[in-house]
Amino acid sequence: MNYEAIVLAAGQGKRMNAGMNKQFIELGGEPLIVRTLKVFDRDEWCARVVLVVNPAERSRFEQLVVRFRIKKVAAFAEGGEERQHSVYNGLQALEGRGIVLIHDGARPFIHVRHLHELADAAARYGAAVPAVRVKDTIKKVDGLFVEQTIDRSSLWAVQTPQAFRLSLIAEAHEAAKREGYLGTDDASLVERLGKPVKIVEGDYRNIKLTTPEDILFAEAILASRVAE
Ligand code: CTP
Numbered sequence: 001m002n003y004e005a006i007v008l009a010a011g012q013g014k015r016m017n018a019g020m021n022k023q024f025i026e027l028g029g030e031p032l033i034v035r036t037l038k039v040f041d042r043d044e045w046c047a048r049v050v051l052v053v054n055p056a057e058r059s060r061f062e063q064l065v066v067r068f069r070i071k072k073v074a075a076f077a078e079g080g081e082e083r084q085h086s087v088y089n090g091l092q093a094l095e096g097r098g099i100v101l102i103h104d105g106a107r108p109f110i111h112v113r114h115l116h117e118l119a120d121a122a123a124r125y126g127a128a129v130p131a132v133r134v135k136d137t138i139k140k141v142d143g144l145f146v147e148q149t150i151d152r153s154s155l156w157a158v159q160t161p162q163a164f165r166l167s168l169i170a171e172a173h174e175a176a177k178r179e180g181y182l183g184t185d186d187a188s189l190v191e192r193l194g195k196p197v198k199i200v201e202g203d204y205r206n207i208k209l210t211t212p213e214d215i216l217f218a219e220a221i222l223a224s225r226v227a228e
């Protein structure tokens with residue numbers, strides 16, 4: 001099953017505190033974004049990648065694509081103010097009418113096996129997201145006092161790539177834009193339409209590099225892969 005991918009790299013990486021966009025941080029000698037793009041490059045189901053970047057950084061990304069011989073990046077789209085705006089711009093650069101996977105450039109530890117599971121589930125149900133069961137007990141807090149403990153058995157932490165039928169996610173983004181709704185992930189825009197979103201059991205190693213300690217976790221994950 002073929003799909004197109006939108007890979008998001010237009011953030012600023014503020015929480016990483018690296019003095020640059022975290023996409024350029026090197027992990028085992030390769031920039032983070034290169035590691036992420038290489039997985040899509042290896043996946044024969046992936047027809048093309050739209051890479052969403054800030055215009056000021058575009059030439060730097062273009063150079064990486066050439067230097068690391070990334071083949072699937074077929075188009076660039078311009079990043080927006082918020083992640084949702086970046087995705088919206090990415091959607092405009094898609095070609096097909098089939099399945100789209102929307103992925104954070106900052107999650108390099110995805111597996112082709114998962115990409116396929118997600119694409120298949122999206123074709124079947126319309127929308128599918130990778131998620132892992134929450135391990136910690138989650139409490140709702142108000143002013144640093146506990147308000148409520150939420151039943152953990154129904155809580156899942158959601159990751160990317162999130163997979164959709166293109167027609168559905170395009171409709172969801174148009175509706176959100178029209179109604180001024182800003183969500184924290186793409187699936188939530190589909191949920192607003194009352195449409196189902198299928199959970200695909202994900203992998204705890206599919207971390208998003210967000211804060212400096214995530215570099216340590218990422219290095220450990222890399223080392224474990226080399227050992228395998
Ligand atoms: N992203 C994007 N456009 C934005 C904001 C985020 O393309 N306006 C991308 C980031 O580049 C990242 C992914 O969305 O790959 C997930 O966002 P996040 O982890 O929050 O990254 P940043 O926004 O870069 O980091 P921070 O919030 O700490 O500034």
Ligand code: MG
Nearest residue numbers: 011012013083
């Ligand atoms: Mg952000």
